Amino acid sequence: MINNYRIPLVFLFVLFIHQISQAQAETETPPPYNIKTISFVQNNQNIIPLIQLGDSFQLQFDDLFGNEANYYYVIQHCDYDWKPSQLSKGEYLQGFDNQRIRTYENSFNTLQLYSHYTLSIPNPQTQGLIVTGNYVIKILNEDQTVVFSRKFIVFQDEVSVPVQVKRSRTIENINEMQNLDFAVKSQTLQFQTPLTNVKVLLMKNGQISTGITNIRPQYTIGNDLIYKYNTETQFFGGNEYLYVETKDIRSPNSTVSYVTAGEIYVSNLYTNEARANKPYTYFPDIDGNFLVNLTNVTANVNLEADYTWVAFSLSAPAYFGKKDIYVSGMFNNYSLTPEFKMDYNADKALYEKSILIKQGFTNFCYTIADKNGRIDEKNAVDGNFYQTENNYFVVVYYRANNERYDRVIGKGVASSVDIIN
16 A cells, blocks of 8 residues: 655755754753852863863862752763764764763761762763863653753864964954964865855853854965965953952951851952052963862862851942942853852842852953843953963864764864063
């Protein structure tokens, strides 16, 4: 009997292509209040999420409920624009995901109880990632609901990417902005239609969310791609990060004015003043990163470090009623959520916010944004200075004409310490 309802293969193919084109870009899901101190880790150090193919790494976090809850993980491969790629799970992942995180321990000798989770890649269930590209790792609860997610990038060194940080080439921004000159060079790859097939991501201090994208090569010399733009590759310099040190949770120091005791300690910081109209002053920072640490640790700092309420205060009355101000850094993934939005105390003429932060050394900055979360870098609370020390990353993507996903073929790194005119 002839089946008159058979769907033509051409129609199925068109439908598949349409579904791929309609896929939405992956965004990072911020964690709930009880999830803290999320970090990518290599060699016991927090890292920005840029990992070489074949290298092992960990995702670590704390659950303040401390009830040894079950969490699961799912890994999604994405294209350059963070939309899910056409690759099936088996094409980018060796082994299985959607597995329970099996390594967790409870804190001890702390006022704030928590469970510390460590997801290692590779592990017995997930032997490793097979291809380079953009990735999103999602942490799920027992109901398979996403608790939080984080982006990371896996690269392979197939090209060299020399980068030079220069002062802005526009007179109106010469004292505020830093510009990237860079090239993409290869002795082995012969780029096919590089204007469309080669893409880059430019990041300041490893922040994917504020990166510059969709910059084409300005011109080519042989097989070298040259990028020497005047405005398209500029970043506002910002200012050096501020910091809080709480490794001795009971004692004041150069950043903590006084400590009050309660169910857990409260570290009251000295009031910061907006630095936009002050001269630039250099002091070393760790480019927004944080270090969990405490004095007299006897075993595992990740389990013995306590949490403290850190009470921030900022004198910036000129910003009142204009836009929102947030406390941000790698410790909270530069999140612009209500948990980190400062409140204005009219009686003191100060912005204030208390945030629960794990003991150690934490870089932070004050970020100004509108109600829609658009950051206003030009009018930064602490100003913009070309002298500011920032680390820059250039990530290079390539998809040949016959390939189905965007490979990450190299990265370049430069510091504005070496800035030139």
